[in-house]
Amino acid sequence: MVSDLGKEAIELHKKFMGKIAVKSLYKVADRHTLALAYTPGVADVSLHVRDHPETAFDLTCKGRLACVVSDGTRVLGLGDIGPLGALPVMEGKCMLLKSFGNVDAVPLCLDTKNEDEIVAVVKAIAPSFGAILLEDFSSPKCFAIEKRLESMLDVPVFHDDQHGTAIVALAGLINALKLTAREDKKSVKIVISGCGAAGVAIARLFHAYGFRKISIADSKGAVCRPRSDLEEYKKELLPILEPSEPVSLKQLLAGADVFVGASAPNILKAEDIKTMAEKPIVFALSNPTPEISPEAAQAGGAFIYGSGRSDLPNQINNALGFPGIFRGLLDCRAKRVSMGMKLAAAQAIAKLAQKEGLSAQKIVPDPFDKKLAKVVAKAVMKAAKKEGLARA
Known part of the structure; x- marks a missing residue:
C-alpha cells in the first residue's frame, strides 16, 4: 500500500518528469553564437583539447561534472530493483549534489549485473566526467568494481555506500566521544x-x-x-x-x-x-x-543515539558528506580519493558541529547548513594537495 507521502512523491515526480534537467550556460541567440557553440568554432576547441588533454577541465563540462553510476542491485531499503527502479534514486543523488554542493551530475543506471561489463562501461564513459560516484552496487561485487576502476582511471572513484557512510559515522563518533x-x-x-x-x-x-x-x-x-x-x-x-x-x-x-x-x-x-x-x-x-x-x-x-532517519535527531546520513566531498574533488581536480581525504572530510564535519554546539541530540551538523559543503570541500582539497593528488 502506498503511503500518503509516497503518493505525494509520485505526483511531484510526474509533474516535473523526474528531478533534474540540462541547462545551457549561455544563450544561442544568433548565427554568431551558434558558430561559437557548435560548428565551425567548436572545431578549434576540440583540436585544442585533443592536443592538450588537461584543458578539458577548463573548456568542457568535465571540470564540474560527476557521474552517479548504479546497477540497482542494492538500493537502500528496496534491494535489487534493477536499473529503471534505481533511476529515481540516482536522480535524487544528483539533485542533492547540485542542491547542497553545486555539483552538476548525471545518473547512469546500467542494465547489467556483470562485474566486467560494469567496469568496462564506466571506464568507457569516464573521459566525460571529473569524478565517478558509485551507488547501490551489491557486495562483495562493489569492492572489486571500485578497486578495479581506481586502478584504471585518472579521476576519483567513490563508492558512497561505503565511504560516505563511514565518513559521517566517524564524524558523529568523534563528537559522541567528546560528550562522553x-x-x-x-x-x-x-x-x-x-x-x-x-x-x-x-x-x-x-x-x-x-x-x-x-x-x-x-x-x-x-x-x-x-x-x-x-x-x-x-x-x-x-x-x-x-x-x-x-x-x-x-x-x-x-x-x-x-x-x-x-x-x-x-x-x-x-x-x-x-x-x-x-x-x-x-x-x-x-x-x-x-x-x-x-x-x-x-x-x-x-547516552547517545544516532540513526539514518531524517525524522530523528543525530541523522548519520551520507548527505552530510558526499556533496562537499565531490565539490572538493572537482575543485582541486583530484586524481583519486585517499584515506587521508576521507579522514579530513570526517573531521571537518565533526568540527562544524562542534562550532554550532554539541549535545546528546546534536552530534552532527544540519544537512541544510550552507557552511557544510564548503568546509568539507576545503578540507578535501587541502588533504589532496598535501598528498600530491590535486591537479589544481
Whole structure:
C-alpha cells in the first residue's frame, strides 16, 4: 500500500518528469553564437583539447561534472530493483549534489549485473566526467568494481555506500566521544554489525583514525580467524580487528563503548544495550528500520543515539558528506580519493558541529547548513594537495 507521502512523491515526480534537467550556460541567440557553440568554432576547441588533454577541465563540462553510476542491485531499503527502479534514486543523488554542493551530475543506471561489463562501461564513459560516484552496487561485487576502476582511471572513484557512510559515522563518533569524555581512541571498544559495503568501510576508516578495539559481526557472528567460512574481503579485515572467538553479536556487545549498526532491522533489544559500558553510544543505521529503536536504546541506557532517519535527531546520513566531498574533488581536480581525504572530510564535519554546539541530540551538523559543503570541500582539497593528488 502506498503511503500518503509516497503518493505525494509520485505526483511531484510526474509533474516535473523526474528531478533534474540540462541547462545551457549561455544563450544561442544568433548565427554568431551558434558558430561559437557548435560548428565551425567548436572545431578549434576540440583540436585544442585533443592536443592538450588537461584543458578539458577548463573548456568542457568535465571540470564540474560527476557521474552517479548504479546497477540497482542494492538500493537502500528496496534491494535489487534493477536499473529503471534505481533511476529515481540516482536522480535524487544528483539533485542533492547540485542542491547542497553545486555539483552538476548525471545518473547512469546500467542494465547489467556483470562485474566486467560494469567496469568496462564506466571506464568507457569516464573521459566525460571529473569524478565517478558509485551507488547501490551489491557486495562483495562493489569492492572489486571500485578497486578495479581506481586502478584504471585518472579521476576519483567513490563508492558512497561505503565511504560516505563511514565518513559521517566517524564524524558523529568523534563528537559522541567528546560528550562522553572518552579521550583515548585506542581504548574505545567498538562493535560493528554488518560486514557489507558500509560495515567494511566503517571498520577501515575507524582504524585509520586510530581506533584499535574494533569488532565486526556478520549474520553468523563475529568475523574472526577461527571461522572457515569467511569470504576473501572479510579475511582482509582480520588484521585490523580485535582477536575473537566465533561468538554472537550480542556477546561481542558486552562491555562495548560503541555500537554501529549497518545491517538489519530490530536485531537488538534494550537488554542488549544494558550489557554495554557506561554511557553507551548507539548508531543504528539500518534504514528505514534501525537495528534498535530510539525508545528501546534509551530504555537500555544509551547516552547517545544516532540513526539514518531524517525524522530523528543525530541523522548519520551520507548527505552530510558526499556533496562537499565531490565539490572538493572537482575543485582541486583530484586524481583519486585517499584515506587521508576521507579522514579530513570526517573531521571537518565533526568540527562544524562542534562550532554550532554539541549535545546528546546534536552530534552532527544540519544537512541544510550552507557552511557544510564548503568546509568539507576545503578540507578535501587541502588533504589532496598535501598528498600530491590535486591537479589544481
